[in-house]
Amino acid sequence: MATFLYKLGRLAFRRRHFVALIWVALLTLAGVGAASAPAAGSSSFSIPGTEAQKAFDLLEERFPGMSADGATARVVFQAPDGEKMTDAANKATVEKTVQDLSDGSEVTSVADPFKANAVSKDGTVAYAAVSYDVSGMELKDASKEALEDAAQDARDAGLTVDIGGDALQAAPETGSTEIIGIAVAAVVLVITLGSLVAAGLPLLTALIGVGIGISGITALANALDLGDTTATLATMIGLAVGIDYALFIVSRYRAELTEGRDREEAVGRAVGTAGSAVVFAGLTVVIALAGLAVVNIPMLTKMGFAAAGTVVIAVLIALTMIPALLGYAGRKVQPAGEKSKLFGRRKSAAARTKPNMGTRWASFVVRRPVAVLLFGVIGLGAAAVPVASLELGLPDDGSQPTSTTQRRAFDLLSDGFGPGFNGPLMIAGDAKGSDDPKAVAQTTIDDIKGLDGVVSVSPAAFDKAGDTFTITVIPDSKPSSAQTEDLVHSIRDEGAQIKSDTDADVLVTGTTAMNIDFSQKMNDALVPYLALVVGLAFLLLIAVFRSILVPLKAALGFLLSVLAALGAVVAVFQWGWLAGLMGVEETGPIMSMMPIFMVGVVFGLAMDYEVFLVTRMREAYVHGEKPSQAVVTGFKHGARVVTAAAVIMMAVFAGFIGSSESMIKMIGFGLAIAVFFDAFVVRMAIVPAVLALLGRKAWWLPKWLDRALPNVDVEGEGLRTAEDRKNADPDEERELVSV
DSSP states (O other), X not given: OHHHHHHHHHHHHHTHHHHHHHHHHHHHHHHHHHHHSOOOOOOOOOOTTSHHHHHHHHHHHHOGGGOTTSOEEEEEEEOOTTOOTTSHHHHHHHHHHHHHHHTOTTEEEEOOTTTTTOBOTTSSEEEEEEEESSOTTTSOHHHHHHHHHHHHHHHHTTOEEEEEESTTOOOOOOXXXXXXXXXXXXXXXXXXXXXXXXXXXXXXXXXXXXXXHHHHHHHHHHHHTXXXXXXXXXXXXXXXXXXXXXHHHHHHHXXXXXXXXXXXXXXXXXXXHHHHHHHHHHHHHHHHHHGGGGGOOHHHHHHHHHHHHHHHHXXXXXHHHHHHHHHHHGGGGSOTTSSOSSSOSOOOHHHHHSOOHHHHHHHHHHHSHHHHHHHHHHHHHHHTGGGGGOOEEOOOGGGSOXXXXXXXXXXXXXXXXXXXXXXXXXXXXXXXXXXXXXXXXXXXXXXXXXXXTEEEEOOOEEOTTSSXXXXXXXXXXXXXXXXXXXXXXXXXXXXXXXXXXXXXXXXXXXXXXXXXXXXXXXXXXXXXXXXXHHHHHHHHHHHHHOOSHHHHHHHHHHHHHHHHHXXXXXXXXXXXXXXXXXXXXXXXXXXXXXXXXXXXXHHHHHHHHHHHHHHHHHHHHHTTOOHHHHHHHHHHHHHHHHHHHHHHHHHHHHGGGGOSSHHHHHHHHHHHHHHHIIIIIIIIIIHHHHHHHHGGGGGOOOHHHHHHSOOOOTTOHHHHHHHTGGGSOHHHXXXXXXX
């Protein structure tokens, strides 16, 4: 591996014009493809294998005019104090609004509140249900404007009017904090590398990589049914790893220059050593992201593959474009203090020999490994405590900020009709195999009415063939409550009994039931996913480190950091700690996909730091140093860069906390705090402490496994053999042979 990458780096350095031209051409082609591609619609949401999805598919087949996936809106009216919606003037205003809404080209139906029994018992609240023949993201701006104009006209007439549903759904906005995150990354790079040119290279290549990735996603969005969240996730991951991977190669190149090598040789060695770490770190991220396909939810699978593609691009750019740009930069990227006017004169001999912060910290950990290990484990354990009260769910309009019209409409409906009105359950009955479909429908209604937690059950509505029916059930609890989930399971139990008695399928669907099934599917997939991702990465790291205990320690450290990060997410987004600081206006259940998503992404990113830091230790150990000294050497060369990389990644992820989309906000915070825990507690404290305690045992590998594993040579021993072995110390040679 090291020898191949060494040759690739030198080739890219010599053919820098050609390499740069290729990447610019790819960026241009991707940009043209994105600009000429048809606009993407709303990403479809399906959960294969669940009852809610089966019922949804049945309704699509038997009730084709329902537009089950079309946008909906609930225009909610509230009468002024002391008045009723049934008053003549208020009734006339509502009827005019209904008429105005009916004229829309994409509107399939508008239910008049006074004909559809959609007026609250106290007469103060009413709503008009509007259905469209396209999804919320495909709805034309003219239709949205007509909806808002009709509501405004009713407000002008004296009513309080708000609009719920997904008809006014908008693409998430990340806000200015994303730019701030990139700016922080730039500052960290300048401070770390001491050169504006050296700092600019990782930023430039990361932006080019993300540009290619996002343009490709945009170009394929319509054909592959990709949503806005897919591009946001790819941007988040692509920026973070793109900057980090380039930083590690630039940093190693500068170190090789310091040792007196010429520029081409320094590039080759940097790509051969740090580039090997980049390849395997990238592979762990790709495995973790692509592994999301195990969950068998198309939306999540597409998000994972799109983000994994962006990571692959980041790796390729780091291995080829960085060497090419280093050829253009000359010695302007040399270590700080050598020629930098910005950062001062040449360092004195005393300054050059003084141990750096990484060396001093590693020396302390090696002297006090037990104390450091206990402190790190207890600290992360305390941060993970809130996980015990983790509540999972999917956000609805009730979790939106109170400043939004969707949230106000949600609250008005809850006040007027009860909390369960915002989460009705749709019962789909397939009585095609039954002798008397109407009797099946009536039995279903009677059974559901007898259950606890049911406010009302609508009459059955049949399709044209008369063998399929729908029933609407209103619970007495809010959509995201445990009581509503219990009711769904109770109805399904009744459906199983009806199936055995009449051979008719009675299925529960609707948004609330879909959310419940989604959460259950995510929970069921967590253990298989964790086993797959950690298992594959464990095998990969065994080949990289040629050790059993080092990969095992890496996996256990990851579990600590991800549990601590989930605990922090619960504390902020569920308990409300520091919610105002994070811009969280409403607390509630944690998104169902958050645990499995964090397991995947955080595992991949955690292994980045493990590979970059521990390969330096492995390299020092293979080259003859004692285990404890190898730990110190690894920190001497890698701690500063790993710290900078972690701060950069945290800044990039934290930049997405300003998103208007609650899912993106939560993911940004969760990944940022996870990187903090993993980089600064696990990799910087727990890892060296464990390695110091294990000593030579850390690098033990059974001889039969050593012979079976391929020699990936991440530490660059092949490069050393080609040039340096003839000058090596005889004692060190014997040490290498024994290793």
